[in-house]
Amino acid sequence: MIDATFLSWPFFEERHRSFAEELSAWAAHEIDPLVDHDDVDASCRRLVKGLGEAGWLRATVPQTYGGLHPTFDVRTLCLARETLAYRDGLADFAFAMQGLGTGPITLFGSEDLKRRYLPPVARGEAIAAFALSEPEAGSDVAAMSTTARPDGPDHVRIDGVKTWISNGGIADHYVVFARSGEAPGARGLSAYLVEADTPGFFIDERIDVIAPHPLATLRFDGCRVPLANRIGGPGEGFKVAMATLDVFRSTVGAASLGFARRALDEALSHASTRHLFGAPLSDLQMTQASLADMATQVDSAALLVYRAAWTKDQGAARVTREAAMAKMYATEAAQNVIDRAVQIFGGLGVTKGVKVEELYREIRALRIYEGATEVQKIVIARELLKTVEAQAAGAKASQGSRA
Ligand code: COS
Numbered sequence: 001m002i003d004a005t006f007l008s009w010p011f012f013e014e015r016h017r018s019f020a021e022e023l024s025a026w027a028a029h030e031i032d033p034l035v036d037h038d039d040v041d042a043s044c045r046r047l048v049k050g051l052g053e054a055g056w057l058r059a060t061v062p063q064t065y066g067g068l069h070p071t072f073d074v075r076t077l078c079l080a081r082e083t084l085a086y087r088d089g090l091a092d093f094a095f096a097m098q099g100l101g102t103g104p105i106t107l108f109g110s111e112d113l114k115r116r117y118l119p120p121v122a123r124g125e126a127i128a129a130f131a132l133s134e135p136e137a138g139s140d141v142a143a144m145s146t147t148a149r150p151d152g153p154d155h156v157r158i159d160g161v162k163t164w165i166s167n168g169g170i171a172d173h174y175v176v177f178a179r180s181g182e183a184p185g186a187r188g189l190s191a192y193l194v195e196a197d198t199p200g201f202f203i204d205e206r207i208d209v210i211a212p213h214p215l216a217t218l219r220f221d222g223c224r225v226p227l228a229n230r231i232g233g234p235g236e237g238f239k240v241a242m243a244t245l246d247v248f249r250s251t252v253g254a255a256s257l258g259f260a261r262r263a264l265d266e267a268l269s270h271a272s273t274r275h276l277f278g279a280p281l282s283d284l285q286m287t288q289a290s291l292a293d294m295a296t297q298v299d300s301a302a303l304l305v306y307r308a309a310w311t312k313d314q315g316a317a318r319v320t321r322e323a324a325m326a327k328m329y330a331t332e333a334a335q336n337v338i339d340r341a342v343q344i345f346g347g348l349g350v351t352k353g354v355k356v357e358e359l360y361r362e363i364r365a366l367r368i369y370e371g372a373t374e375v376q377k378i379v380i381a382r383e384l385l386k387t388v389e390a391q392a393a394g395a396k397a398s399q400g401s402r403a
Contacts, residue, residue, distance in 0.1 A: 002086065003261065006302050011310040012075065019059075020079045026054060027087045035088055037358075040212045041170050045127070047094035052124015056080060060099035062106055065118035072099075072106065072247055074309035078254035082305075085258025089362040092255045093213050097167045099251070100370075101128025103244040104175045104191050108232035113193060117173060129171035131162040131194075131218055132241055138164070139375045141177075141241060142186040146220060148178035154227050156180070158192065158220040161204070164369070168216025169203050172196055175231060176220070182235030189237030193229040200224060211361040242320075245370055249323040250308040252370050253330030257301050259359050259366075260334035263341035264294050266356050271344055287344060294337045301330035321383035328376035331367045338363050 002024065007017045034046040051057050059076045061067035069076065077099060085092035098121050105113050120126035137144040146160025158178050165174070173195050180190035194201060200223030207215040232240045268291065271282040281287050308322035341356045342349035349356050367373050 011306040016075050016079060019076055020083055023056060023080060023083045027083055031087045031091045035090055041214055043090055044094045044170060044214055047091050048124045048127055051095055057098050057124050058122050061102060061118040061122045065114050066122040074247060074250055074312040077251045078305055078309045081251045081255040082258040085255040086262045089211055090213060096251060098128050100130045100248045101175060103247060104231045104240045107243055108240050126172040127167055127170055129165055129167035129174045131165045131174045131176045133162060133164045135161060135163050139372060141238060144179060146178040148180045148190055148192060151224055155224050156227060158223040158225055161219050163217040165216055165218055167214050168218055169206055170214045177237045177241055180234055186238040187235055190234055191231040191237045191240045192225050193231060194225055198223055210364060246319055246323050249327040249370055250305055252366055253305040253326035256330040256334035256366050257305055259363050260298050260337040263338040263356055263359050264298055267341040267344045290340045290344060294340050297333040297337050301333045304329050321380055324376040324379040328373050332373060334363050335367060
């Protein structure tokens, strides 16, 4: 039983409701045969192909380049991630990376880059990746040390290491952020599209994690990339990364929501059928209290996620605060909901092959990637303080003009 009552909330239009219902029906039958968690590379390739052939990846690129909507419709992206995550973490991952891995091109790319790279991603014929993190620069993006130096009039030469890169090893192309040197810190970065077969690009190692998915450390060793592959202007890489994360952070919240809803449904069904002390587990008030807390956290997370998505879709230039709140709250809440579901399952909850055990492993990374909870707190607080500073500056200016 999937609770889809939230689709009648005012954040959504009819096209969102039909998208979610149709995807949910497709996912219920089509995902399982594509997934083998012991072979994540092959599974992701099959998932990208399957999602592409069925048309779902069209939500990850704009209409002009084979997509669904004129530009990102963040509510659709969130509904897709929530629906897919409810079924399987790898299906959500395969979908999400097509969007994140081309998000910078959609938002800042040249017409030529858009025409070359977006349509194959929407059809599921090419796999995309987003390479930002480095061994010494994950949360502190501006500290990155990968360099992009001029190499002749039309090229740059990229040198450095990127790590924790999703789809690393199976992607056809990567958006790579590097220090191009226009200024120190955040103002001296640029973004480039690098094809996986470019000489000087290497997969150094594959990384095995608690909920396996394709992940790798990348090395760039004199990797020569045409200047025409730069995404956005010189020195605009930080802005490109942050604006892309403003869109995709809400969708990480949505994926967490899918995991949490699934955990709640599993817990409800188990508590109603498992007997303890001569009655269903659900008769115990302690179980009921847990279920009530879980459901409230699920709805709160949904409200924050779809508030952020709706705000962006209304044309807001920045949704930094809303997206950070959605990502932070939904991932933390999902961890809590899933942990409680495991507790309700007892010994079964930590048994391999049981869905809540899988969810327990799946959720953990989402509290870290695309900006850890601690980073979201910094982002939210800064946005709040900016308003206070702006008000203070406004008051000072009006005092000055009266004097
Ligand atoms: N959209 C557009 N521009 C943005 C932006 C956004 N969301 N956020 C910041 N910028 C701009 C700022 O306006 C600023 O521009 P000006 O210099 O012209 O004023 C510039 O970018 C630098 O911003 P800031 O001073 O806030 O940079 P910091 O280095 O202090 O940023 C945080 C710190 C922590 C906020 C940032 O590094 C961050 O979000 N880190 C987490 C990154 C992450 O998600 N990593 C995981 C890897 S991806 S899986």
